[in-house]
Amino acid sequence: MQENKIHVYNDGYKGKFKSSPIQYIIGDNGCWNVYGRNLDTDGYYYISRNCKKYKLHRWIALNEYGFTEENQKLVVRHLCNNKKCINPSHLKFGTPKENSEDSVLAGIQPHGETSGQSILNNDDVLKIKELLQNTSITFKELGEMFSVDESTIQDINQRRTWVHIGKEFTPRPKKDRVIADETVKKVKELLLEGKYLQKEIALMCGIDRKRVSDINTNKKYKNVKLL
Numbered sequence: 001m002q003e004n005k006i007h008v009y010n011d012g013y014k015g016k017f018k019s020s021p022i023q024y025i026i027g028d029n030g031c032w033n034v035y036g037r038n039l040d041t042d043g044y045y046y047i048s049r050n051c052k053k054y055k056l057h058r059w060i061a062l063n064e065y066g067f068t069e070e071n072q073k074l075v076v077r078h079l080c081n082n083k084k085c086i087n088p089s090h091l092k093f094g095t096p097k098e099n100s101e102d103s104v105l106a107g108i109q110p111h112g113e114t115s116g117q118s119i120l121n122n123d124d125v126l127k128i129k130e131l132l133q134n135t136s137i138t139f140k141e142l143g144e145m146f147s148v149d150e151s152t153i154q155d156i157n158q159r160r161t162w163v164h165i166g167k168e169f170t171p172r173p174k175k176d177r178v179i180a181d182e183t184v185k186k187v188k189e190l191l192l193e194g195k196y197l198q199k200e201i202a203l204m205c206g207i208d209r210k211r212v213s214d215i216n217t218n219k220k221y222k223n224v225k226l227l
């Protein structure tokens with residue numbers, strides 16, 4: 001369960017310039033997701049301290065683990081792979097090499113449920129993959145169904161994200177644009193009516209003529225039945 005209470009991290013800073021408090025909300029996996037700040041264009045939060053701009057999670061790691069010469073030379077890894085997390089126990093100093101290995105191990109970011117911005121959960125993704133594989137529902141329709149962008153669905157399909165969920169999933173081929181069941185039904189109705197040329201039906205339904213022909217000969221979309 002996500003707890004929506006807003007926590008404040010006190011870094012004990014007593015500098016001249018007051019800045020807004022470091023606030024966070026604890027996420028499902030114990031991530032401290034930064035709250036009430038704007039992300040910079042690189043996808044990180046920043047904070048000004050001692051007349052210097054720090055990545056917020058770096059500032060916190062230094063604050064927790066010490067401003068040692070060694071730490072200052074290293075990068076801060078997100079063990080949870082959630083860039084927006086500032087939970088000190090999820091942060092670890094490491095080499096740039098280790099840091100990039102983290103990303104590789106995690107697949108491609110954003111990783112999944114643990115990434116702060118994701119509003120899909122593992123169950124949603126399983127369901128999406130099942131629908132992608134077993135129905136002709138479009139990316140757009142799936143996006144609407146799960147209140148995410150069409151591109152999010154495409155990313156799932158192309159295994160750019162959520163690779164770890166439903167491993168036996170076979171992506172839909174890129175080029176084979178899938179037509180919604182509703183459209184297929186409409187095409188079948190129009191074909192049955194017998195009043196229109198296939199060319200005209202194609203225009204009316206916004207699909208190419210070959211598709212209409214394939215539907216007509218039951219070469220494709222055989223599973224979509226009119227009532």
Ligand SMILES: [Zn+2]
Pocket residue numbers: 030031032080081082085086087090
């Ligand atoms: Zn975390």
